[in-house]
Amino acid sequence: xxxxxxxxxxxxxxxxxxxxxxxxxxxxxxxxxxxxxxxxxxxxxxxxxxxxxxxxxxxxxxxxxxxxxxxxxxxxxxxxxxxxxxxxxxxxxxxxxxxxxxxxxxxxxxxxxxxxxxxxxxxxxxxxxxxxxxxxxxxxxxxxxxxxxxxxxxxxxxxxxxxxxxxxxxxxxxxxxxxxxxxxxxxxxxxxxxxxxxxxxxxxxxxxxxxxxxxxxxxxxxxxxxxxxxxxxxxxxxxxxxxxxxxxxxxxxxxxxxxxxxxxxxxxxxxxxxxxxxxxxxxxxxxxxxxxxxxxxxxxxxx
Amino acid sequence: xxxxxxxxxxxxxxxxxxxxxxxxxxxxxxxxxxxxxxxxxxxxxxxxxxxxxxxxxxxxxxxxxxxxxxxxxxxxxxxxxxxxxxxxxxxxxxxxxxxxxxxxxxxxxxxxxxxxxxxxxxxxxxxxxxxxxxxxxxxxxxxxxxxxxxxxxxxxxxxxxxxxxxxxxxxxxxxxxxxxxxxxxxxxxxxxxxxxxxxxxxxxxxxxxxxxxxxxxxxxxxxxxxxxxxxxxxxxxxxxxxxxxxxxxxxxxxxxxxxxxxxxxxxxxxxxxxxxxxxxxxxxxxxxxxxxxxxxxxxxxxxxxx
Numbered sequence: 388x389x390x391x392x393x394x395x396x397x398x399x400x401x402x403x404x405x406x407x408x409x410x411x412x413x414x415x416x417x418x419x420x421x422x423x424x425x426x427x428x429x430x431x432x433x434x435x436x437x438x439x440x441x442x443x444x445x446x447x448x449x450x451x452x453x454x455x456x457x458x459x460x461x462x463x464x465x466x467x468x469x470x471x472x473x474x475x476x477x478x479x480x481x482x483x484x485x486x487x488x489x490x491x492x493x494x495x496x497x498x499x500x501x502x503x504x505x506x507x508x509x510x511x512x513x514x515x516x517x518x519x520x521x522x523x524x525x526x527x528x529x530x531x532x533x534x535x536x537x538x539x540x541x542x543x544x545x546x547x548x549x550x551x552x553x554x555x556x557x558x559x560x561x562x563x564x565x566x567x568x569x570x571x572x573x574x575x576x577x578x579x580x581x582x583x584x585x586x587x588x589x590x591x592x593x594x595x596x597x598x599x600x601x602x603x604x605x606x607x608x609x610x611x612x613x614x615x616x617x618x619x620x621x622x623x624x625x626x627x628x629x630x631x632x633x634x635x636x637x638x639x640x641x642x643x644x645x646x647x648x649x650x651x652x653x654x655x656x657x658x659x660x661x662x663x664x665x666x667x668x669x670x671x672x673x674x675x676x677x678x679x680x681x682x683x684x685x686x687x688x689x690x
Numbered sequence: 691x692x693x694x695x696x697x698x699x700x701x702x703x704x705x706x707x708x709x710x711x712x713x714x715x716x717x718x719x720x721x722x723x724x725x726x727x728x729x730x731x732x733x734x735x736x737x738x739x740x741x742x743x744x745x746x747x748x749x750x751x752x753x754x755x756x757x758x759x760x761x762x763x764x765x766x767x768x769x770x771x772x773x774x775x776x777x778x779x780x781x782x783x784x785x786x787x788x789x790x791x792x793x794x795x796x797x798x799x800x801x802x803x804x805x806x807x808x809x810x811x812x813x814x815x816x817x818x819x820x821x822x823x824x825x826x827x828x829x830x831x832x833x834x835x836x837x838x839x840x841x842x843x844x845x846x847x848x849x850x851x852x853x854x855x856x857x858x859x860x861x862x863x864x865x866x867x868x869x870x871x872x873x874x875x876x877x878x879x880x881x882x883x884x885x886x887x888x889x890x891x892x893x894x895x896x897x898x899x900x901x902x903x904x905x906x907x908x909x910x911x912x913x914x915x916x917x918x919x920x921x922x923x924x925x926x927x928x929x930x931x932x933x934x935x936x937x938x939x940x941x942x943x944x945x946x947x948x949x950x951x952x953x954x955x956x957x958x959x960x961x962x963x964x965x966x967x968x969x970x971x972x973x974x975x976x977x978x979x980x981x982x983x984x985x986x987x988x989x990x991x992x993x994x995x996x
Contacts, residue, residue, distance in 0.1 A: 391764070398794045402787070409782040470778040474834075477742060477774070478795040479767035633744075 395480045399488030400495070407496055416458060418500050421451045425504055429512055438600055438677045440514040444504060445596035448523070449568040451500055452530040452595075453588055455493050456538030457555050463489065463542035464551045472632045482630040486623065490535040497531055521605045522598035529615045530591040536622035537587070537649065543629035544638050544646045562588035567596065573674035580667055585650075585657030590614045593670055602673055610656065610664065617652040625649045693756060695720045695842055695873045696741060701750035703736050703897075710736040711747070712897035718890075721871040723864070725888035727878055727982060729994050733897040734877035735775055738846045741875065742772050754842055768797055771840035775847050777831040781820025785811050788819060789833055796838035809833040809863065825856030832863055843867060845876045849883060861886060879994055881983045893986055900989050909980045915939070915950035917984050918957060921973040922947070922965070934960040943993055950984065 407413045425447045432443055466472050475485060508514040541558070545551040563569050565579065566588030572580055583589045594611035597603045629642050660666045694717035703711040711733045718724040726734040739745040740752050743759035743766060752759055757766045779788055786806065793799045806812045809829045814822065822830065828848065835843055845864065849857040857880075864887050867874055878884055884891045885905045893901040893908070901908055915938055920931075926947070932940035936953030951957040954977060965972060978984075986994050 395795055398791065402783070402791050405787070406780050406782050466780075470774075470776060471780060473744070473774060474777055474779060476744060477767065477770075477772050478792055479764040480795055481764075 395484040396487045400491040403492040437515045440512050441599040444508045445599035446568045449592040455535040459538035460541040476632040493535050494531045518599040526594045533615045533619040539626035540646050544643045566592040568592040584660040614656040622649040697753040699751040702748045716892045722889045723868050723874040725876045725884040725891040727884040728894035732894040769841045771835035772844040773831045773835045779819045783819045786815040793837040800839045805833045842873045908985045916954045917978040918949040919976045920947050923971040
C-alpha cells in the first residue's frame with residue numbers, strides 16, 4: 388500500500404467508526420449480545436472456579452471476535468445495495484483501503500467489548516487471572532482481522548442481503564458448534580474433533596481458551612497465530628479480488644469457487660495438526676484438568 | 691482550438707441482448723457545457739458512466755483530459771467530479787463530514803466551508819444525510835462533486851425528480867460552473883434545462899446521437915415553425931388538422947394534437963372555423979416557439995417523455 392492508500396484507509400476507518408457509534412444496532416450486536424452470552428454462559432455452566440470462568444471467557448472472547456464476519460458482511464452488502472459504494476467508487480480510492488478500513492474499524496470497535504468482558508469476569512465473577520495477556524492480545528488482533536476478512540468474502544460472493552444472511556447463518560453455526568467456542572471440543576467424538584482442526588474458528592477458540600486459562604506462553608500459540616495470519620492474508624486478497632462496487636454487478640459462479648481458496652491455509656494446517664500436531668492432546672489436557680478428571684501433566688491417548 | 695477535453699468515438703455498449711449504445715460520437719471542448727438530451731433509456735447514463743470510468747464500453751474510444759477512464763485510475767479520478775443519477779450516502783453521516791471525508795481523498799481540495807455556503811448547506815452542516823430533503827441531498831451531491839475543484843464535471847440528470855424551485859436553484863449552480871469555465875457534461879430529459887444551460891447539445895435516442903449543435907442551431911434546423919398544441923372535445927378524423935392553412939406537420943399524442951405552423955394566426959383562425967363547422971369545441975390551445983422538443987419530434991416522431 389502506498390502513502391495515499393494508507394491515508395485513505397485511515398480516513399475511511401475513522402468515518403466508519405463514527406458511523407458505527409451512531410448505530411443502535413451496532414451497540415446491541417457488538418456490546419449487549421456478547422455480554423448476554425457471557426452472563427448466560429457463566430450462570431448456566433454453574434462453575435465458579437477461576438479456571439472454568441477463564442475457560443468460558445476464552446470461548447466468549449472467541450464469539451466476540453468471530454462476530455466480525457457477520458457484522459462486516461451485512462454492512463458491506465447494505466452499502467452496496469443502497470448504492471453508497473458507487474459514490475465511493477468515483478473517488479480516487481481502491482478496493483484495498485475500503486476493505487482494510489472495514490477490518491480496522493471493526494477491530495478498534497471490538498476492543499472495548501473485549502476489555503469489558505474481561506473486567507466483568509474479574510470483578511463480578513472473581514476470576515483471579517488475567518490469562519496470558521500477550522497471547523490474548525495477539526489472538527484477538529489477528530483473529531479479528533481474519534474473521535473480518537471472511538466477512539468481506541461473504542459480502543463479495545452474495546448478491547442480496549437475504550443470501551448474505553443465509554450464508555452467515557450456515558458459517559456461524561459451523562463455527563459456533565464445531566470450534567469449541569460453545570461446546571468444549573473435548574467432549575465430541577474423535578472424528579468430529581479431527582474435522583474441527585480444519586476450521587479457522589478452532590485455532591482462535593482453542594488458542595484463546597488456553598491463553599485465558601494461562602496454560603500457554605506466546606510461543607505455544609505459534610501455530611494458531613500462523614494459521615490465522617496466513618488465513619487473513621489469503622482471505623483479504625480473495626476479498627479484494629472479488630470486491631464489487633456496483634449493486635447490479637452479479638458475482639460469477641466461478642468467483643464463489645475462488646472464495647473457497649480462503650480455506651486452503653486451514654486445509655494445510657488441519658492436515659498437519661491431524662498428522663503431526665499436538666493440539667488435540669492439549670485440548671483434552673486442558674479440559675480434563677479443568678474438570679478435575681486428571682492432573683494437568685497427564686496426557687490422554689489421542690492416536 | 692486545442693484537444694477536446696472529452697472525446698467519444700463510436701461507442702458501443704450492450705447489456706445482454708439490449709443495445710444501449712450504438713456508435714455514439716461527440717466531443718466537448720474546454721470550458722463548454724455540453725448536454726446529452728434524450729428520453730429515458732436513450733443511452734445517456736451509459737455514456738456518462740463509461741466516461742466516469744464506472745463502466746466499460748464494448749467498442750469505441752472514450753477519453754477525458756486525454757486519459758482512458760477505465761485504465762487511468764487515480765490520476766483520472768483526481769481530475770473529475772461527478773453527480774450520479776442517484777447519489778446515496780450513509781444516513782448517519784453529517785453534511786459537513788460527508789464533504790470533508792471526500793475532500794480528504796483528493797490532492798487538490800476546495801475549501802469545505804466555502805462549498806457549504808455556496809450550496810446553501812451551511813445551516814445544515816450538522817444534519818444527518820438521512821434527514822435532508824431531496825433538494826438538499828442533490829445540492830450536497832453537487833458540492834461533493836466539486837470538493838477537488840475538478841477540471842471536468844459530469845452531471846447525470848442532476849434535477850430529475852426535483853420540484854421546480856429546487857431545479858432552478860440547481861440551474862443557478864450549473865450556470866455558476868459555466869461562468870467559472872468548468873467543462874461540464876450534463877445529461878437531461880428536460881428541454882428547458884438543455885436550452886438554458888448548454889452551449890451545445892447532442893440529442894440521443896436509442897443509443898445513437900441523432901443531432902448535435904448549439905440549441906439555436908438545432909432549433910433553426912427544425913423548419914422554424916411554431917408548435918400549437920390543442921385538445922378537443924371530440925376526436926377529429928385523421929389528417930384533417932394537417933390540411934389547415936400554414937400547418938406543415940400534425941401528430942396526435944394521447945389526445946393532444948401537435949401542429950407545426952409557419953403562420954400561426956392563420957392556422958388558429960382556420961382551426962376555429964373548422965371546429966365550428968364540425969360542431970366541435972376547443973378544450974385547450976397552447977402555442978410554443980420552436981424548441982428542442984420540436985427537433986426531437988421531427989427526428990423521431992416521438993415526444994421526449996413518451
